[in-house]
Each structure stands twice: as structure tokens, then as C-alpha cells.
Amino acid sequence: MKTNNNFFIKKEFVHLSEIYKVLNLKKKVEDIKINDIKDLSTASDKDLSFFNSSKYLDILKKTKAKFVIVNKKHEKLIQNLCNPIIVDDVLKSVALITKLLYPNSLSDSVDFSLKTPKKDQYSSIKFGHNILLGNNVIIGKNSIIGHNTIIESNVKIGSNCVIGNNVLIKNSIIGNNVRILDAAIIGKKGFGFFPDKEKNIRYPHIGIVIIEDNVEIGCNNTIDRGSISNTVIGANTFIDNQVHIAHNVKIGKNCIITGQVGFAGSSSIGNHVLIGGQAGISGHIKIGNNVQIGGGSGVINNIPDNTKVMGYPAKNIRSFLRERKNDR
Numbered sequence: 001m002k003t004n005n006n007f008f009i010k011k012e013f014v015h016l017s018e019i020y021k022v023l024n025l026k027k028k029v030e031d032i033k034i035n036d037i038k039d040l041s042t043a044s045d046k047d048l049s050f051f052n053s054s055k056y057l058d059i060l061k062k063t064k065a066k067f068v069i070v071n072k073k074h075e076k077l078i079q080n081l082c083n084p085i086i087v088d089d090v091l092k093s094v095a096l097i098t099k100l101l102y103p104n105s106l107s108d109s110v111d112f113s114l115k116t117p118k119k120d121q122y123s124s125i126k127f128g129h130n131i132l133l134g135n136n137v138i139i140g141k142n143s144i145i146g147h148n149t150i151i152e153s154n155v156k157i158g159s160n161c162v163i164g165n166n167v168l169i170k171n172s173i174i175g176n177n178v179r180i181l182d183a184a185i186i187g188k189k190g191f192g193f194f195p196d197k198e199k200n201i202r203y204p205h206i207g208i209v210i211i212e213d214n215v216e217i218g219c220n221n222t223i224d225r226g227s228i229s230n231t232v233i234g235a236n237t238f239i240d241n242q243v244h245i246a247h248n249v250k251i252g253k254n255c256i257i258t259g260q261v262g263f264a265g266s267s268s269i270g271n272h273v274l275i276g277g278q279a280g281i282s283g284h285i286k287i288g289n290n291v292q293i294g295g296g297s298g299v300i301n302n303i304p305d306n307t308k309v310m311g312y313p314a315k316n317i318r319s320f321l322r323e324r325k326n327d328r
Contacts, residue, residue: 190247237305
């Protein structure tokens with residue numbers, strides 16, 4: 001599936017000296033062109049990246065980025081791998097650079113290009129009443145779009161999809177045979193900001209949502225687009241009602257996620273994972289393949305492959321049941 005980001009206007013490049021200026025760094029640097037800001041795993045040698053936790057050291061060792069934003073405490077970890085740009089606050093610096101490269105990145109306003117679809121343009125699509133589409137929307141053959149649904153500019157939807165009533169889709173690429181049920185919101189900005197004494201400072205979100213083939217998204221789901229990287233739902237994954245998926249979350253293939261589960265930002269879920277109702281997944285953790293998580297669990301640590309867990313904090317299910325038995 002093509003995943004090019006056509007949703008946000010980017011400057012062709014900025015010079016490294018511009019980046020130092022916006023970060024209020026006094027060091028003189030060469031006039032090198034920087035194409036984009038990306039996460040460590042997707043950055044090219046012409047991009048800038050960032051490193052803010054030693055848990056990403058293995059990814060850092062493989063990155064192609066030549067310049068990396070980093071805090072002083074991590075300087076020694078990266079100085080032999082790339083060129084460190086030392087800052088006090090990595091994420092605030094990333095936000096400033098993102099706004100420099102993407103001047104409109106903080107905008108999440110209404111798409112005023114929305115219009116009623118022309119039937120001759122979408123001859124094989126069945127539309128309900130009160131549908132609005134933005135510019136350059138692509139919808140595959142034999143798809144159905146329900147009543148009162150809004151699909152904003154540049155969204156791509158595959159063939160044989162069913163989009164329910166009162167759905168909002170923006171900043172997203174959706175595969176074939178996908179079902180999105182009533183009142184789902186896909187592709188809004190994530191909940192990213194920096195608390196401040198006088199006002200909170202919003203964090204730009206230039207990622208998108210990618211939903212692969214044969215996925216089902218339940219009613220009243222909210223799936224946030226990524227901040228720098230993308231939010232991804234893997235093929236054949238089924239998600240129940242009232243699930244929230246925060247920015248940068250990666251959910252693997254063939255997963256089953258039941259009602260009212262919440263995923264915090266940048267969590268990574270493997271393939272063939274089963275998650276019971278009302279479980280909570282903390283941010284920046286990794287859940288392996290073939291994992292089963294009991295309903296109501298609170299997952300705050302990484303979980304290895306082929307594991308069953310339950311409770312808060314989530315632990316091996318045998319240990320959880322043994323402790324419950326001893327408490328009676």
C-alpha cells in the first residue's frame with residue numbers, strides 16, 4: 001500500500017543553520033540542506049531525527065540519519081553513530097523543527113473544500129444521504145459510504161469497503177475490504193502538548209493513519225494520526241466498539257481487540273494479539289506476537305511473544321490467578 005504523505009505542506013528543505021537558529025543554539029554549522037524530520041527507523045541520510053530514550057538504542061544503531069536531536073545525557077551513546085545536536089528538551093525541539101519544515105502543521109481545521117460527490121466521478125460507489133467529500137478523494141470500486149459521513153481531502157479508500165453512518169475520515173489511507181462502523185473518527189490529531197504555567201503548547205502532528213486490508217473498525221472508535229511516524233492498523237485486525245488508539249500506535253496483523261480498550265501513544269502491538277475489554281496499554285511499550293491480555297488489565301511493561309497476562313500491573317496469568325486464590 002502506498003504511504004506517501006500528501007496531507008501536509010512541507011518546505012522543500014531547510015538549512016541546518018536555520019534549525020540551529022530556531023533552537024537558539026549559537027554554534028556555527030555548515031550550510032547543509034535538511035530534507036525532513038523523521039523517526040530513526042525511516043530517516044534517510046538527508047533527514048534529521050531524534051533520540052530521547054535508551055530503549056531505542058538498537059534502532060539508533062541502524063538509522064541512516066546523519067544528524068540527531070539528543071539530550072546531553074545521551075550524547076555519548078550516539079556521538080560515534082551520527083552528529084548529535086544537543087538540546088535541553090528533545091521533544092520541544094522536535095516540535096519547533098517540525099513547525100519550521102511544516103508551517104501549517106498545527107492546523108487541524110475544517111476542510112472547506114467539502115462538496116457533495118458527483119455520481120459520474122464515482123459510478124460504482126453507493127452513497128447515502130448528506131455525504132461530503134474533500135478534494136482528491138479516491139474511493140475504490142464497489143464501496144459503500146453511509147449517511148452523514150465526511151471524507152476530507154486526499155483520503156484514499158480501497159475497493160469493496162463499507163463506511164458507516166456519521167463517520168469522519170481525514171489524513172488516512174485505507175486498504176481494500178475494510179469496514180468502518182458508525183460514528184468512528186479516523187485521522188484527527190493526537191493528544192500531544194507541552195504543559196506550561198501560562199498556556200499549553202500544542203505538538204504538531206504530520207503523520208497519517210494507515211489501515212490495511214480486511215480490517216474492521218467498530219462504532220465510536222477514535223484513531224489518532226501519528227505525530228512524526230504513522231499510526232498503523234495491520235491487515236485482518238478486528239476492533240470492537242469504543243476503542244481509542246493514540247498517535248504513532250502500531251497494531252499488527254490478525255489481532256482481536258474488544259470493547260473500550262485504550263492504547264497510549266507509540267505503543268507497538270505484534271501479530272495475532274488478543275486483548276480483552278477495558279484493558280489499558282501504556283505508551284512506548286512493545287507487546288509481542290501471539291499475546292493474550294485479559295479484560296481490565298493494565299499493561300505498563302513490555303510483553304514477550306506467546307504470553308498470557310492479566311491484572312494490574314499485567315502479569316503472567318498463572319501468577320495472577322494464584323495470587324487471587326491466595327487472597328480469598
